[in-house]
Amino acid sequence: MHRIVIVGGGAGGLELATRLGDRVGKRQDVEVLLVDRSATHVWKPLLHEVAAGSLDTHVHQIEYAAQARWHGFQFHRGAMTGLNRSSKEVLLGPVHQDSAQALEIIPARAIRYDTLVLALGSQTHFFGVDGAEQHAVTLDCLEQAEKLRKRLLHTCVRNYSRGDAAVMRNISLAIIGGGATGVELAAELRTMEKEFRLFGLHSTAKDDEIRITLLEAGPRILPALPEDVSNATTALLTKLSIEVSVGDPVTRVQPDRVQTAGGRVIEVDVTIWAAGIRAPDVLSTLDGVSVNRINQVVVSGTLQSISDENIFALGDCASCAWSDGRMVPPRAQAAHQQAMFLSRALRARLKRRPMGAFRYSDHGSLVSVGPAAAIGVVAGLATRRGMLVKGPLARLLYSALYRKHLATVSGVRRTIASMVSQRLHRRSAPRIKLH
Numbered sequence: 095m096h097r098i099v100i101v102g103g104g105a106g107g108l109e110l111a112t113r114l115g116d117r118v119g120k121r122q123d124v125e126v127l128l129v130d131r132s133a134t135h136v137w138k139p140l141l142h143e144v145a146a147g148s149l150d151t152h153v154h155q156i157e158y159a160a161q162a163r164w165h166g167f168q169f170h171r172g173a174m175t176g177l178n179r180s181s182k183e184v185l186l187g188p189v190h191q192d193s194a195q196a197l198e199i200i201p202a203r204a205i206r207y208d209t210l211v212l213a214l215g216s217q218t219h220f221f222g223v224d225g226a227e228q229h230a231v232t233l234d235c236l237e238q239a240e241k242l243r244k245r246l247l248h249t250c251v252r253n254y255s256r257g258d259a260a261v262m263r264n265i266s267l268a269i270i271g272g273g274a275t276g277v278e279l280a281a282e283l284r285t286m287e288k289e290f291r292l293f294g295l296h297s298t299a300k301d302d303e304i305r306i307t308l309l310e311a312g313p314r315i316l317p318a319l320p321e322d323v324s325n326a327t328t329a330l331l332t333k334l335s336i337e338v339s340v341g342d343p344v345t346r347v348q349p350d351r352v353q354t355a356g357g358r359v360i361e362v363d364v365t366i367w368a369a370g371i372r373a374p375d376v377l378s379t380l381d382g383v384s385v386n387r388i389n390q391v392v393v394s395g396t397l398q399s400i401s402d403e404n405i406f407a408l409g410d411c412a413s414c415a416w417s418d419g420r421m422v423p424p425r426a427q428a429a430h431q432q433a434m435f436l437s438r439a440l441r442a443r444l445k446r447r448p449m450g451a452f453r454y455s456d457h458g459s460l461v462s463v464g465p466a467a468a469i470g471v472v473a474g475l476a477t478r479r480g481m482l483v484k485g486p487l488a489r490l491l492y493s494a495l496y497r498k499h500l501a502t503v504s505g506v507r508r509t510i511a512s513m514v515s516q517r518l519h520r521r522s523a524p525r526i527k528l529h
């Protein structure tokens with residue numbers, strides 16, 4: 095029995111487990127196991143919508159146990175805490191009933207593997223900025239997005255419930271990091287504010303608008319995209335009265351203010367850090383597995399660790415060369431392509447055939463700017479050159495990326511059923527969560 099263990103059921107890991115389970119799950123000589131610290135999967139690019147309350151997580155979650163049952167793999171819950179390469183075991187910490195950790199429901203244990211795939215994604219990189227880790231909120235996982243949502247809601251409700259215009263003040267939010275996450279979140283929060291006003295959770299006076307400042311250290315927002323996309327996005331954000339500050343890095347975060355290198359001090363109610371990523375710390379402790387300076391596992395063209403041929407890595411936690419000295423970017427589309435590659439390569443390896451080499455194709459990038467618009471570049475079908483798209487068409491393409499992920503992991507029938515259920519839910523509930 096050859097056991098393939100995949101750690102991390104995110105954009106890449108869940109797709110790989112599903113693809114492998116569907117293809118080899120019924121065989122007697124292979125078993126596929128997926129490990130994740132959570133019981134459910136939510137596609138990470140949706141987290142800014144969770145934070146703004148515009149996405150109901152109950153409708154969009156996939157339960158790993160059910161997915162495993164339907165797609166021929168096993169699911170084990172637990173956070174990876176270490177690795178024993180000589181005995182080929184992944185070490186998992188105990189699972190507790192809740193974050194208070196009072197009741198242990200699954201003990202710490204070790205899981206044997208023949209082939210290990212690391213797909214642990216990434217977490218926020220604070221770059222050692224003073225106070226950032228202590229005082230800024232992050233968007234690494236569902237729990238954090240929910241925590242941010244509640245904090246924003248309570249900040250607005252507390253302020254508005256004072257009732258007296260004299261004591262009410264403008265709420266101020268700072269989002270640090272002008273990449274896709276920061277931009278998408280900033281625009282989504284403006285939508286959240288509109289709905290709060292509609293349902294009486296926030297003042298309706300124009301002057302009471304929430305102050306949103308997007309702070310980017312570099313010379314422009316969306317540095318990974320062409321300059322015209324960056325300029326057009328800045329214009330869209332300005333139209334939404336979101337202040338975009340560039341070229342002035344944040345040097346200090348305090349509970350009620352943010353300070354920049356240029357000497358600016360912004361008073362804030364909530365600071366959100368969306369400025370960079372690194373792979374989880376556990377990867378830097380793995381029994382001789384080579385990692386780079388941001389903990390990503392260094393892999394070869396077959397996505398095998400350069401330290402151990404039985405260990406593979408994909409997605410945000412893998413450092414994989416692309417072209418012209420560039421690395422494959424930490425994006426859902428890269429995790430998806432790597433999952434597709436590994437599904438074929440691991441099956442070839444079981445048959446002792448060559449695995450081939452992974453090649454990343456950049457199909458472009460889209461950034462949502464509120465519920466009705468998106469902007470970005472998509473690869474031209476004929477020329478493969480980037481083509482600027484914006485507005486509702488771009489938003490449609492953006493939404494299609496999630497539908498594609500759903501269809502890949504849940505199948506077309508379940509995706510259609512889920513879309514219908516989302517539509518019905520929309521008709522019978524407010525656009526955003528109000529509690």
Ligand SMILES: Cc1cc2nc3c(=O)[nH]c(=O)nc-3n(C[C@H](O)[C@H](O)[C@H](O)COP(=O)(O)OP(=O)(O)OC[C@H]3O[C@@H](n4cnc5c(N)ncnc54)[C@H](O)[C@@H]3O)c2cc1C
Nearest residue numbers: 102104105106131138139173174215409410424425426427
């Ligand atoms: C708000 C936001 C918007 C984004 N928008 C886009 C976009 O529009 N387009 C795009 O291409 N990309 C986008 N991204 C990036 C994209 O989400 C990631 O690149 C992608 O999810 C990476 O996939 P992955 O499988 O490597 O990791 P993830 O999807 O992050 O999954 C990692 C999994 O590992 C699990 N895990 C972590 N640590 C452990 C552990 N110790 N033990 C067990 N399990 C563990 C986690 O629970 C999770 O399920 C966005 C990201 C964010 C935060």
